[in-house]
Amino acid sequence: MFDFIKDNLILNDPLIIGANISIVFTVIGIVATLTYFKKWKWLWNDWITSVDHKKIGIMYIIAALIMLFRGGVDALLMRAQLTVPNNEFLSSQHYNEIFTTHGTIMILFMAMPFLLGLMNVVVPLQIGARDVAFPFLNNLSFWSFMFGAILFNMSFVFGGSPDAGWTNYAPLAIEGSPGPGINYYLLGLQISGIGTLLTGINFVVTIIKMRAPGMTLLRMPMFTWTTLITAFIIVFAFPILTVTLALMTFDRLFGTHFFTLTAGGNPMLWSNLFWLWGHPEVYIVILPAFGIFSEIIATFARKTLFGYKSMIISLVAISGLSFVVWVHHFFTMGGSAAVNSVFSISTMAIAIPTGIKIFNWLGTLYKGRIEFTVAMMWSVAFIPTFLIGGVTGVMLGMAAADFQYHNNYFLVAHFHYTLIAGVVFACFAGFVYWYPKMFGHKMNERIGKWAFWFFSIGFNVCFLPQFVLGFSGMPRRVYTYGPEDGWTALNVISSVGAFGMGVGFMIIVYNVYYSYRFAKRELSGDAWDGRTLEWATSSAIPPHYNFAHVPEVKSADAFYYMKQERKESGKPEKVEYKPIHMPSNAGTPFIMSGLFFVGGFGLVFELWWMAILALIGIFGCMAYRSLFSHKQDAGYYVSVEEIEKTENPYKREA
Amino acid sequence: MAHSTNVDPNTPLEYQSEIGKLNIFGFWVFLGAEVALFATIFATFFVLESGTVGGPLPSEVFDLKNTIIMTLLLLISSFTSGLSINELRRRNVKGMMVWLVITLLFGAGFLYMEITEFLHLIHEGAAMGTNAYWSSFYLLTGTHGLHVSLGMLWIILVMFQVKRQGLNPDTAKKLFVSSLYWHFLDFVWIFVFTSVYLLGMVG
Numbered sequence: 001m002f003d004f005i006k007d008n009l010i011l012n013d014p015l016i017i018g019a020n021i022s023i024v025f026t027v028i029g030i031v032a033t034l035t036y037f038k039k040w041k042w043l044w045n046d047w048i049t050s051v052d053h054k055k056i057g058i059m060y061i062i063a064a065l066i067m068l069f070r071g072g073v074d075a076l077l078m079r080a081q082l083t084v085p086n087n088e089f090l091s092s093q094h095y096n097e098i099f100t101t102h103g104t105i106m107i108l109f110m111a112m113p114f115l116l117g118l119m120n121v122v123v124p125l126q127i128g129a130r131d132v133a134f135p136f137l138n139n140l141s142f143w144s145f146m147f148g149a150i151l152f153n154m155s156f157v158f159g160g161s162p163d164a165g166w167t168n169y170a171p172l173a174i175e176g177s178p179g180p181g182i183n184y185y186l187l188g189l190q191i192s193g194i195g196t197l198l199t200g201i202n203f204v205v206t207i208i209k210m211r212a213p214g215m216t217l218l219r220m221p222m223f224t225w226t227t228l229i230t231a232f233i234i235v236f237a238f239p240i241l242t243v244t245l246a247l248m249t250f251d252r253l254f255g256t257h258f259f260t261l262t263a264g265g266n267p268m269l270w271s272n273l274f275w276l277w278g279h280p281e282v283y284i285v286i287l288p289a290f291g292i293f294s295e296i297i298a299t300f301a302r303k304t305l306f307g308y309k310s311m312i313i314s315l316v317a318i319s320g321l322s323f324v325v326w327v328h329h330f331f332t333m334g335g336s337a338a339v340n341s342v343f344s345i346s347t348m349a350i351a352i353p354t355g356i357k358i359f360n361w362l363g364t365l366y367k368g369r370i371e372f373t374v375a376m377m378w379s380v381a382f383i384p385t386f387l388i389g390g391v392t393g394v395m396l397g398m399a400a401a402d403f404q405y406h407n408n409y410f411l412v413a414h415f416h417y418t419l420i421a422g423v424v425f426a427c428f429a430g431f432v433y434w435y436p437k438m439f440g441h442k443m444n445e446r447i448g449k450w451a452f453w454f455f456s457i458g459f460n461v462c463f464l465p466q467f468v469l470g471f472s473g474m475p476r477r478v479y480t481y482g483p484e485d486g487w488t489a490l491n492v493i494s495s496v497g498a499f500g501m502g503v504g505f506m507i508i509v510y511n512v513y514y515s516y517r518f519a520k521r522e523l524s525g526d527a528w529d530g531r532t533l534e535w536a537t538s539s540a541i542p543p544h545y546n547f548a549h550v551p552e553v554k555s556a557d558a559f560y561y562m563k564q565e566r567k568e569s570g571k572p573e574k575v576e577y578k579p580i581h582m583p584s585n586a587g588t589p590f591i592m593s594g595l596f597f598v599g600g601f602g603l604v605f606e607l608w609w610m611a612i613l614a615l616i617g618i619f620g621c622m623a624y625r626s627l628f629s630h631k632q633d634a635g636y637y638v639s640v641e642e643i644e645k646t647e648n649p650y651k652r653e654a
Numbered sequence: 655m656a657h658s659t660n661v662d663p664n665t666p667l668e669y670q671s672e673i674g675k676l677n678i679f680g681f682w683v684f685l686g687a688e689v690a691l692f693a694t695i696f697a698t699f700f701v702l703e704s705g706t707v708g709g710p711l712p713s714e715v716f717d718l719k720n721t722i723i724m725t726l727l728l729l730i731s732s733f734t735s736g737l738s739i740n741e742l743r744r745r746n747v748k749g750m751m752v753w754l755v756i757t758l759l760f761g762a763g764f765l766y767m768e769i770t771e772f773l774h775l776i777h778e779g780a781a782m783g784t785n786a787y788w789s790s791f792y793l794l795t796g797t798h799g800l801h802v803s804l805g806m807l808w809i810i811l812v813m814f815q816v817k818r819q820g821l822n823p824d825t826a827k828k829l830f831v832s833s834l835y836w837h838f839l840d841f842v843w844i845f846v847f848t849s850v851y852l853l854g855m856v857g
Contacts (some may be wrong), residue, residue: 254782263784270701
């Protein structure tokens with residue numbers, strides 16, 4: 001046992017030793033604080049076992065911010081290494097590990113949970129529901145994501161990180177990568193993938209079955225629409241990932257030959273299956289981002305979203321097309337011209353519905369009374385920056401031209417322009433916009449604007465030069481280059497920009513602290529003069545049952561029209577409260593996900609006894625859930641007196 | 655609202671509670687995900703179908719008579735599972751339990767034959783690590799077989815609950831959902847039988 005730890009704990013790299021020490025101190029710090037303030041019970045009852053969608057959403061977002069930090073540090077290390085030619089700051093192996101974890105973490109453990117967090121907080125409120133359809137499952141989703149993320153992140157201090165790129169191509173990831181790194185990748189993603197799939201199912205059912213009376217599909221807010229479409233993509237795309245990861249796990253652990261050429265296997269099968277999931281995955285993260293921008297632009301232009309129906313049609317079109325473009329990630333595979341042409345055309349076709357959306361947002365801004373809040377600034381900055389990402393995407397989509405761009409910095413710049421200008425801007429915008437809904441006060445606008453300028457200017461300074469670097473032939477994933485390559489100047493500029501983004505992120509974190517201390521507390525639920533139902537709650541942070549009385553929806557932009565109506569009629573009508581049924585907390589998901597973690601760890605190191613014991617435990621949890629679900633799902637009723645006590649302080653004269 | 659009052663007595667028991675309706679719809683969505691899962695495995699199987707290097711050909715080792723019996727066992731079990739839901743609708747616990755036991759027996763027969771078939775194949779030199787064809791063969795049939803075993807354990811668990819609590823919207827929902835699952839496995843097997851065994855005999 002001691003030897004096992006000694007062999008795998010990484011102690012030969014000063015950077016990682018530093019990380020080890022800081023991890024130990026952070027853990028000691030957290031444990032000590034919780035014990036000193038006697039907060040363990042609070043942590044267990046109010047957060048870990050909570051099935052409240054708002055709390056689960058907040059936990060997702062906190063996890064995402066931590067992962068953004070980790071992925072961002074990876075990015076800065078890479079930029080530090082590439083700033084000057086022949087740099088020896090990082091070794092090639094270490095550099096490989098860092099770009100692999102950067103990519104994987106940013107997509108799967110940052111972008112996804114950030115958006116899932118915002119969905120969790122907002123969507124049930126936007127449709128006037130008490131909670132999601134399956135609150136128990138929602139808790140399980142979060143914890144299996146979280147334990148998958150922990151397993152993946154453990155790799156860099158214990159056993160070594162995966163080093164075959166976030167795409168983890170065979171055969172490099174099988175024959176070329178001995179050691180536990182790739183196993184961490186396979187099992188960490190597998191476990192968190194379970195959580196994502198369950199969330200997908202949960203939101204499909206929630207949005208289709210639990211909308212407030214009167215909210216027809218064509219009256220749903222745009223963010224809810226994008227969440228619905230995203231949930232459908234998740235349901236059909238994530239099983240592909242499950243199988244793909246399983247295939248490689250079997251190849252690595254049980255000696256099968258799915259990807260071994262000499263035994264009849266096919267390494268390109270990995271690339272195809274990976275992108276068959278991977279491309280829909282890109283839309284899983286970008287569609288909710290579109291939804292967030294749509295909400296924010298409509299709110300701060302004080303106009304109904306322009307071209308609502310065309311937006312929905314283009315959403316559905318994108319979701320369909322997202323499944324038929326995967327080959328454009330490897331036009332150089334050696335497929336025939338006919339194959340490449342088909343995928344080239346389907347790729348370029350995606351530009352049409354996406355272009356429609358650009359005009360939707362521009363049309364909404366046109367003649368609007370625009371208010372430049374921080375959320376709005378992120379959204380307005382998104383439109384031109386994302387456009388650059390989109391247009392370069394079409395350039396990459398031309399199969400013949402792609403042979404020149406393939407795997408060089410032009411590609412790197414392209415996807416960062418879509419993922420950062422699209423997804424990260426949306427995460428920040430949504431974070432600021434719904435912050436009062438989560439924490440009861442706004443984030444400081446002045447500090448927020450500093451963060452915005454640092455981050456968005458830094459972003460462009462970082463990635464615009466990379467388009468040029470690509471044209472001058474700098475390949476992706478090289479850990480160093482020579483001075484004679486002539487890439488130095490642009491790399492220096494790029495690193496400066498990356499540093500600017502880092503500063504921007506730190507300002508956002510500082511803003512969380514500053515606003516917690518000094519921001520004015522919101523008195524009503526309507527912080528921004530919003531248009532959709534999440535702003536219709538009585539208090540800034542909605543009570544755990546969300547709405548004392550489920551609102552009746554008469555049009556799109558439901559809350560806006562309710563406010564108009566209330567203005568005309570004078571006083572709001574008096575409503576009679578009824579007892580509200582709420583789901584009870586659940587501890588099983590946490591334990592079960594913990595067992596997933598233990599089992600995953602056992603498989604990473606091929607400790608079969610550990611994996612088998614954990615598997616038995618998981619089945620035990622499932623049986624326990626089945627036997628006692630009628631008791632767990634019985635929930636409890638919030639009494640009328642309690643509702644009145646909660647609601648009365650917020651009743652003001654209209 | 656766990657159990658809404660005043661429901662139409664003609665509504666099937668499993669649809670009488672709010673949670674029942676949500677669960678059944680959610681399960682259909684889950685089955686959609688399962689279709690995607692099996693579709694990916696089938697795609698893998700077809701891609702690697704020609705990877706038979708260094709091992710016996712499927713047509714040399716498959717025993718079609720065996721597989722036809724397996725297919726019939728599973729098809730009949732699906733029918734008896736349907737009969738058990740019919741008894742559920744008639745609120746006849748005893749009849750339902752009898753049909754469920756019969757379903758389980760057919761399922762067990764199927765599993766027994768599948769495991770003996772695997773042992774036979776391994777004996778003939780067609781194991782998981784032989785070549786890509788056999789890897790994907792075991793992946794496909796094994797995933798299906800695993801689903802069948804889990805389905806059986808699940809049905810036993812639900813039967814146990816019916817025994818303890820009797821029929822109510824909660825147990826009825828579980829019976830209904832587990833039978834949906836059972837039918838789905840039957841549906842997948844039809845594709846396995848055709849594309850693995852029948853095509854394997856010709857190819």
